[in-house]
Amino acid sequence: MTSPPLGILAGTGFYALDALDDAHHESVGTAYGSVSVTRGTWHGQLVVFVTRHGAGHEVPPHRVNYRGIIRALADLGVHDVLAVNVTGGIDPDLEAGELVCLDDFLDLTRRREGTFHDGDGSGGVVHTDMTNAYDPVLRREILDAASAIGQPIIDGGTYVCFDGPRFESPAEIRLAALAGGTVAGMTGVPEVTLAAEAGLRYAAISLVVNPAAGVRPGEPITMDEINEVLATGAPKVLAVVDELVHTRSVFRTVDSDTVTS
C-alpha cells in the first residue's frame, strides 16, 4: 500500500520544488475556488507541493486562499502538511538565517476567512482544539531530520501572525514580544488553524530572514536583506525537508501513524 502524499506548503522564496520527480502541475477545484498544486515524488514518496503566494509571488499574504489550499490538500489525500514560512525575529537573540520549529501561534490578523465551520447549518457549531496545532509527531520528524544532517534548528517558538502586507511597527512587535512571540509573519494563521479543523497534521519550519521591526533600533527592514538571507537559508530548509522525506521513504510503510523507526 502506498503512503498518503505529504503536503509541502511554502511561500516566499519557495516557488517550485526542483527535487520532485515526475512533477506535474494541476488546478484543483474546491468549494473555495481552484488551487494550483504540483504533484510528484521525492525519494519515491508522493508529494503535493503548494506555493502559497503563487509561482510568481503574485498573491499577497492577506489574499492567500488559505481555505482553498487546505481543502485541496485534504481532498488530494494528504494527511500531513509540512509548512515553510519566512519570518522576522521578535526574539532579539535570533539571528537572520536561523531555523525555528514552531510550537505555538498568536493570531493578530483582523480580516481573514479563518474557518471551515462557518455555522452554515451543515455541520453545527464546531470548536477545534489548538493545544497541539503544530503536530508533535511531525515536529519530532523535523527536529530529527535537522539533527541527522547537522542543521541547527530551535525546538519551539511562537509564530505571531499579522495581516500584512506591510511590515509591523516597532510598537506592534513590542506588543508581540510581551505576549511571548518568537517570530513575526503574515501567513501562518489561518493556515495552521484550518489544517487542524480539516484534521490534517501540520508542522512548520520558520526561516528567520530579518530582525522584526524595532528589534535593532533604527534599522529598517529591506527586501535586499531578506533576499540575501533567503539565498543561503532556503537551501538549509530544503536540506532538512529532503532528509525528512528520505527518512519517511525508508521507514514509513503505510501511514504516518505507522512510524517503524
Ligand SMILES: CSC[C@H]1O[C@H](OP(=O)(O)O)[C@H](O)[C@@H]1O
Ligand atoms: C518577503 S517578506 C514578507 C513575506 O514573507 C513571508 O512569507 P511566507 O510566510 O509565505 O514565507 C511573510 O509572511 C510575507 O508574506
Ligand code: HPA
Ligand atoms: O519582519 C517580518 N514581519 C512579518 N513577516 C515577515 N516575513 C519576513 N519578515 C517578516
